[in-house]
Amino acid sequence: MSATTTRPQTRKVVPAKGDRPVAVASHGALVLWCVLVIAPMLWTLLSSFKTSGEIFASPFGLPAEWSFTNYANAWVDSGLGDAFINTVIVVGTALVLVMLLGSMCAYVLGRFEFFGRRAIYYLMLAGLTFPVFLAIVPLFFVLQNLGLLGTLPGLIVTYVSFALPFTVFFLYSFFRGLPVEISEAAAIDGAGEWRTFFQVMLPMARPGMASVAIFNFLGLWNQFLLPVALNTDRDNWVLAQVLASFISSAGYAVDFGAMFAAAVVTIVPVLVAYIVFQRQLQGSVSQGTMK
Amino acid sequence: MATVTYDHASRIYPGTERPAVDALNLEVEDGEFLVLVGPSGCGKSTSLRMLAGLEDVNSGRILIGDRDVTDVQPKDRDIAMVFQNYALYPHMSVADNMGFALKIAGKPKAEIRQRVEEAAKILDLSEYLDRKPKALSGGQRQRVAMGRAIVRQPQVFLMDEPLSNLDAKLRVQTRTQIASLQRRLGVTTVYVTHDQTEALTMGDRICVLKDGVLQQVGTPRDMYDTPQNVFVAGFIGSPAMNLGSFKVADGKANLGGAHIPLTRTTLDAITDEDKGEITLGFRPEATHLVSEGTEASFGIRVNLVEELGSDAFVYGEMLDKEASEHISSGAGDAQVIVRVEPRNPPMKGDTVYIQIEDGQKHLFSSATGQRLPE
Numbered sequence: 001m002s003a004t005t006t007r008p009q010t011r012k013v014v015p016a017k018g019d020r021p022v023a024v025a026s027h028g029a030l031v032l033w034c035v036l037v038i039a040p041m042l043w044t045l046l047s048s049f050k051t052s053g054e055i056f057a058s059p060f061g062l063p064a065e066w067s068f069t070n071y072a073n074a075w076v077d078s079g080l081g082d083a084f085i086n087t088v089i090v091v092g093t094a095l096v097l098v099m100l101l102g103s104m105c106a107y108v109l110g111r112f113e114f115f116g117r118r119a120i121y122y123l124m125l126a127g128l129t130f131p132v133f134l135a136i137v138p139l140f141f142v143l144q145n146l147g148l149l150g151t152l153p154g155l156i157v158t159y160v161s162f163a164l165p166f167t168v169f170f171l172y173s174f175f176r177g178l179p180v181e182i183s184e185a186a187a188i189d190g191a192g193e194w195r196t197f198f199q200v201m202l203p204m205a206r207p208g209m210a211s212v213a214i215f216n217f218l219g220l221w222n223q224f225l226l227p228v229a230l231n232t233d234r235d236n237w238v239l240a241q242v243l244a245s246f247i248s249s250a251g252y253a254v255d256f257g258a259m260f261a262a263a264v265v266t267i268v269p270v271l272v273a274y275i276v277f278q279r280q281l282q283g284s285v286s287q288g289t290m291k
Numbered sequence: 292m293a294t295v296t297y298d299h300a301s302r303i304y305p306g307t308e309r310p311a312v313d314a315l316n317l318e319v320e321d322g323e324f325l326v327l328v329g330p331s332g333c334g335k336s337t338s339l340r341m342l343a344g345l346e347d348v349n350s351g352r353i354l355i356g357d358r359d360v361t362d363v364q365p366k367d368r369d370i371a372m373v374f375q376n377y378a379l380y381p382h383m384s385v386a387d388n389m390g391f392a393l394k395i396a397g398k399p400k401a402e403i404r405q406r407v408e409e410a411a412k413i414l415d416l417s418e419y420l421d422r423k424p425k426a427l428s429g430g431q432r433q434r435v436a437m438g439r440a441i442v443r444q445p446q447v448f449l450m451d452e453p454l455s456n457l458d459a460k461l462r463v464q465t466r467t468q469i470a471s472l473q474r475r476l477g478v479t480t481v482y483v484t485h486d487q488t489e490a491l492t493m494g495d496r497i498c499v500l501k502d503g504v505l506q507q508v509g510t511p512r513d514m515y516d517t518p519q520n521v522f523v524a525g526f527i528g529s530p531a532m533n534l535g536s537f538k539v540a541d542g543k544a545n546l547g548g549a550h551i552p553l554t555r556t557t558l559d560a561i562t563d564e565d566k567g568e569i570t571l572g573f574r575p576e577a578t579h580l581v582s583e584g585t586e587a588s589f590g591i592r593v594n595l596v597e598e599l600g601s602d603a604f605v606y607g608e609m610l611d612k613e614a615s616e617h618i619s620s621g622a623g624d625a626q627v628i629v630r631v632e633p634r635n636p637p638m639k640g641d642t643v644y645i646q647i648e649d650g651q652k653h654l655f656s657s658a659t660g661q662r663l664p665e
Binding site: 179181182184185186187188189190191192195200203204206 | 343344345364365366370371372374375376378379380381382391392395396439443
């Protein structure tokens, strides 16, 4: 900008004067926001190492002793370990199924012309608008008739159908946006529909798949209403149910330390998923395909 | 290697009445480089996609060699196609992109590797085999797309405007590379472009389409020397031919004062429907400057001079108002383009007199637009 600068490559970027108050204000707001989000999590983490007594005596102090007693208590005594394994099984299986079925469904709806295509798509959209609360009672009886009530497969089937509309809705537009020429090139290269889908289109849809997968993972991992209504057998409980039981069942004799430990155990996988998928979420769609 | 035959092949898109390709009859010889050319929407890409099997054929047949492929799946036609946008698989390396078809065909890994490396050598891509398409330049991606076609060793190459995404310099360079590569491999090639220069420089024969209808097929020389109708005359050649409808009187066409004599044969071919007019065309390069008053010459007021070094083109209006209204050229209505000696071109505002060189005029029927015999 200035003509007197002789070496423009080392020139410092000086923000215009009006920018500074804006920058300060926005950074201030962001810092505040970070504190609001991170502080409760840190507090939960700290509290998970304290005894109940310590928590009430000094809510914000450091624990006297860094011990994993709370974790051991929660994991073994309160059945958190079993619930964790149940949750992993249910959410993991449901996630794989819903991604597989959802992507195939979205691909067909998005890229093939056939009679009833729109009708099926709108039916899927209708599934999105349908409140779960309305479906609880009928779902209960459907699962009962199927003999799946209170079982993990029953919960998996429910989760899959629960997450499918959003998955299809999201991936539908994603597959529509992928260039047609690629599938034509694959057709000329000799790939059939299955190979085109699995070896060409699906890898291209990876960023979209990752986004949907993480949304589904969060939604299903934190799912509370469906398991409470449909998964009443204590042996099959998932994490959310165990967490709730800390507060509700024991009444005044709550082991707060163990409760915080259980909360940390529930939160950590979600955080890990976020961190692992973060790069995928930012990846661009079909870079390098065209031109 | 094989011939390609379009036998009255038509394509009508659902919901439209006019065919995108109307009863196309075309024979491509074994090993020939045929260029389909025409303005956008003329059906050239549709014709190619019909041959590829990406577009249905509503009536007629398409043959590759002696085999009727009208209802054959693209993958079973033994063809390879280069797309305008290249359509590379973004998640595969260059080598995998090129070898994908062979992998599907179940060829052994060693053979795939060998054929991919051979093609890469021809196309100067050897050092990029492990890269992903996004790490390549536009020209390199174009070559990968070519490579993908070459490794298949197909019967026919189909190319859909493969150069349109390259910059001007690279386009000229790649143009000659593709043409010489095709001559070397000897594979029958159908090439689609909207650029008549590309068509003239690359094709063994050129096929001009307009509104889904075949206009003329011939060698570049045929197309330039004897365009069969007004459309081909105006489309082939750069700058485009000057074309106008003029009154015929006393066996001569009246071109704004210049009386161009017509032969007996031509005059006999003019029908009542032509209403005593004839469409006369002359190329900018088929003229020369003469002094005022020379027989069969006419005057032009210079609006603009375009100097290219090797040539200079004069853009101007004919002095005669009436004739001027009826003529058009590559520069638009009422404009004439004339090539002049580049060393001392006329100035803007000058008036120059030109004469059409002997045997260089093109005569068409005013009513039908068809070429008239001379």
